[in-house]
Amino acid sequence: MSSSAKNDQGLVIFSPFKVKKMNKPLISIIVPVYNAEKYLDDCLESLVNQTYDNTEIILVDDGSSDGSGSICERYAKKDKRIVFISKKNGGVGSARNAGLAVAKGEYVFFCDSDDMVKYDLLEKSYETAAKENAEIVIFGVVTVNDSRKHIKEDHYIKKADYSNIKDSRILFAEMKKNDEYSSCVQYMLLKRSVIRRKFIHMIHEDELFTPQVLYEAEKAVFIPDELYIRKIHDNSVTTTRKSAENYTAMVHVIAGLEKIENKDSVLVSHLCDLYRTINVIYSKLEKEEKIKAKDTKAKADKHFIKMMICADPEYRKYYRHAVLSKIYHAGKY
Template identity: 40%
Template sequence: MNNPLVSVIVPVYNVAPYLEQCLDSIVNQTYRNLEIILVDDGSTDGSGAICDRYAEQDGRIRVVHKENGGLSSARNIALDMMQGEWVLFVDSDDWIELNTLELLFEQKDERSEIVEFGLNVVYSNNVECYINTPSLMSGRDALTMLVTKSLYMGTMCNKMFKVDAIRGLSFMEGRCHEDTPFIMELLYSMKGYYQYVALPLYHYRRRDGQITSGFTAKRLDLYHNFEDLMIKYEGTEFIKYIQTCYLYWAKSYFFEIFIQPFEFRKKNEALTLPYLEKARRMSFISVGRSQKFQWRLFQLMPRFYAYLVVYVQPVVKKLIGR
């Protein structure tokens, strides 16, 4: 099929100030063969009315209004509705370049089942651009990269997925941080390839108060999601990948907490301690010698390792001129 239908899924919840920019970037795509599914997750600020207005103006848009159930439940409803051959997820306070889909289809390898592209993280006072080297890899190779080193491989927003590859999968409901477990399951099972296109086409808005802004107890949902995955895949090779990602995020969270002021650090360390203790006993997949040493050191002496990285390593690098 030369002009496949693309389903664009947009969960919507109380984003009235940003929603029109998001929807304009989708309905005005230079690639026209779209179905656009807007799931209003119980908005109370007029976002639902904005969705309805856009649907009246564009026959490609379908709107679902539902009681508030969270991002995962909104996405799952849209997954059941979609009719496209490919699917793109856009958060309702973000936006994409107008030629995003056209460029992705121009550069997509015929063997690809996931096409990732670059993104701009938009803060209130600056923008950070994230672009990787163009690449094509198997699902298992991509899974290894995700669980050891690549944060944005675990997000839904900057990827186009082949629908046949994700059929049968769903998002864990009732918690935050559902993207990474979903993508891990997909990479473990997929038969096709994971492609990276070095174009910054997605604009990811970081707002004050979002769950990604600073450490909160909701961040612990990621651990619970991993633990559910470990139960589901007990006895399989996938377990070691899940444990590796669990350890990766335990280390990341520990560093984030370690540099906080003492009063916050003490509280957040107490919150994360049970999960850190689990991570210290977990196995991880084969990694390079240097990374293996660092991870083992973290498992044995997390505070000492964090002290070395945060305080000693910068001084050493400065002394040797690196």
């Protein structure tokens, strides 16, 4: 297998050692693939060279129109651990669901096809899960641009100390308090047993899925090792202009979060934060996009006014603050 210790920026990607043979649980790696031929080889090389070798790598080509499918087929032919699925385009959530439907692993790791991982990501995260008896292990992230230059000032860098936290909801609460919470499901190893729901077939699917698994689990831990290499591109979701689709999807996310049965004040505060966020999104939409989102917005606004009055008493203040914040910033409701 190919190996290299570092790239030009000192990021260890492939293992400089032979893959270790392990009698450990199977880990399913699920990779949604869509028009990623420019980045896919780097991604797959970082996955097939993991020091933890008891894996299955499920590549889901989500209707790519470039050479991504051919690259997936080439890797599947030379590595028996790889399962290749080709389907019509349905979005990231749909592709992840297709992967979950065939996954056999006790643990699951989702990886984006235009990113890479450190050679020991699975080994370190699994060892932590086993040692702490944790259902979720969240790990550090390093962000690079297309030239693989390390971006040091990044929202995904966590500076607080979470080493003594083992409870999943407390970890969520502390990361929220420190403004270091990320919903990105790629940055964690999950025990399959905590995945009880499918991804929604909309953008921003992680915003719903990640709180769902955190509230399904009992134990979650964070390790500061920067094991996931996140690439940013000019056409990434986070850098493109927002649309009515973004607004509508986030309203759907908020509705889903309200349905979590064991929700608490932290989660309610979080979904109210998201309501404030979507109001900012709406304010920045082009006129045509605002018209498309108008009806959805009216329903969301009406719901929050209702919850300000009718929610459980311990939650009403969060809805009230969200509504008042909207009035303060918009000048009207």
